[in-house]
Amino acid sequence: MLTIGQLASYAGVTIRAVRHYHQVGLMPEPERDASGYRTYDADAVVRLIRIRTLAEAGVPLARVQELLDADAKTFSEATAQIDRELRAKIRELQEHRRRIAQLASGDSLAVPEAVADYLEMVRAIGAPELLISAERDAWILVAARYPDQIAAFMEDKVRQLEDPRVVRFYQSISRMLSGDEKENEHLVPEMADLLVEMFEEAAASGQLEQQDLNMDDSAFVQLLDSMAEGHPMVVQLRQLLAERGWIGWTKIERA
Amino acid sequence: MLTIGQLASYAGVTIRAVRHYHQVGLMPEPERDASGYRTYDADAVVRLIRIRTLAEAGVPLARVQELLDADAKTFSEATAQIDRELRAKIRELQEHRRRIAQLASGDSLAVPEAVADYLEMVRAIGAPELLISAERDAWILVAARYPDQIAAFMEDKVRQLEDPRVVRFYQSISRMLSGDEKENEHLVPEMADLLVEMFEEAAASGQLEQQDLNMDDSAFVQLLDSMAEGHPMVVQLRQLLAERGWIGWTKIERA
């Protein structure tokens, strides 16, 4: 007769594993000796080795029993099923590897490549890092909300950068952030004028209606607005724009 | 301001996941409104999306924090590390697939191929299934105890099958199991004679000493003996062998 330790060592498993198999009903609890020790015979070793063999092949414990007393047909069906599950897990992990590799190579966490490219252009024209980082956050939101449209949005934004006034606008922001208060008193109204000029053009060419189609979720627009309003400059600008008849920020509308 | 449901839906995760992230400290618990509801802002959405992005790439939650505020170098080291872990898991699963395939194709659970081949030969010479199944169990034990030597053991056993007396011995067992009591009274002493004859030869050619080298674990020998003693025929045979000066079963010795 064997103790649990001898059983476990003959079968090449841990004592804890044996007790676990008792607990889940894979092996019946054996007789106890006078002092309460479990006593095993050779058949228990054989059964335990069979269990171990299946477990080491990736068979979930919950299905080991069914495989142990399966006929050839049932057995091969079950192994085929388990193999499918193993393949699925492997595919999942490979997908993880793909994503990890993308993150490692990619510019910045959680933004699609198109956004990263756009942000690089914005940086190139001299926008401050503070703004770039704020834009990145905003576009992360947009990309999560409209994953299919983010590429089109970025095309639009890149085209807008061709307008020298847009470039001037970003550069003004840069000057504002590094400059002193006094200078900013000129700057902000100038920027408002610039924006109004562009808004009028956009309205004339029908671009404002296109905006309506894209940004149909007003709660989401409010959310993006709320991010921008973290900066006093935006608040100030929106005030001036409102005086000139334009409201909104993420989504621009005539008052 | 957002509720937890809105936050979760913007970020594309479940409410339960958000609460879990609070619990493990990945996201700080936000302010509550008058009625105890959690209230979130846009930054929370951004943070949550970043977390989701990492989690979906297979980064363990415990390391997400560290990756979120890592510089480029730390980040790439960490992702390399995680990729190694993913590869290791994939290898493990592939090993499981290999084993499952072996089991599916193999003759019988948990026996090495050499044993399965030997058992097939035993079956071919007309041994009864009961004995084959008992032999299989015994060899499962031996293979687990001496994995490196099992192939050599099988070579020995296959060679033994070339002796016509061994074949006759197995066939006698077959007759015994199917025959009636009266006939067995002759059979068992005959079998004992046959065994003694072979033992004497083995002793003369020095094969018994080789046995000593292989079976050095006396507790294990006892274990195997105990399996055989499940059958009254073995008990009877051992009695007769003992009278003729031979003791043991798994390991044969002169009295």
Place this chain on the structure above:
DNA sequence: GCTTGACCTTGACGCAGCGTCAACCCTGCA
């Protein structure tokens, strides 16, 4: 006969990442 160390016992938490009740409160709309 006593100590020592190795082995046995049960019980319970821990791990990863949430899913899924349960039982109850809050809010907005008809």
Place this chain on the structure above:
DNA sequence: TGCAGGGTTGACGCTGCGTCAAGGTCAAGC
């Protein structure tokens, strides 16, 4: 005012054991 559809905390479930904790038991050496 009632109801549907949010929200809240709390706790168990899943997988396969590892790892304490707090003992009782056994064999061996003194």
